[in-house]
Amino acid sequence: MFTGIISGVGRIDRARDTGAGNGTGHGKVLEIAAPPNYLDDVELGDSIALNGACMTVTTLDRAASRFTVDISAESLSKTAGLAETGPINLEKALRANDRLGGHLVSGHVDGIGKVTHFAPIGESHELRVLAPAALARFIAYKGSITVNGVSLTVNRVTDRAEGCELSINLIPHTVLHTTLGLLVEGGAVNLEIDLIARYVERMLGSAAAPR
DSSP: OBOSOOOEEEEEEEEEESSSTTOTTOOEEEEEEOOTTTTTTOOTTOEEEETTEEEEEEEEETTTTEEEEEEOHHHHHTOSSOSSOEEEEEEEOOOTTSOOOSOOBOSOOOEEEEEEEEEEETTEEEEEEEEOGGGGGGOOTTOEEEETTEEEEEEEEEEETTEEEEEEEEOHHHHHHSGGGGOOTTOEEEEEEOHHHHHHHHHHHHHHSOO
């Protein structure tokens, strides 16, 4: 489990195919550079979320602040930003005695959203994302959503034929200390819906089902 509070910004330095040929249908090994001392309390097999997707540490070099993860072709097809080099949000798995600063996050990406607007408003930024229509029922005004691993609050929801557009206010700290400040209109982002909303929908669906 995670909280959606980014604990460091790393970088995918290399994404090499695990199979022969052009990589189609194969997974990748991601070689990641972490901030200095970020890996001091990390062990092989630990979970680290990369842009909101939970991955397992497969090799570890604490001295160089580097680690690798294996990502399957299935995971690559269901996520964004994990197939190429570039900056990436990092969050280590939640410990039982940690503060829950954001909200409960599983590290399982529910869908890929599209940035429809990203611009400064005063000292902050407004981010608008078009989420897949299948996620619309889980997104609510003042509810929580995870965008590229960052726990955020939904300020406005607009249902459209092509999906659900949500508006989020990003404070300067979030823009400076995560990769969200690098977003551009038309870019893809990983979305995870609120875990509580998922269970509420399941319970309401079960109650409405014929017996």
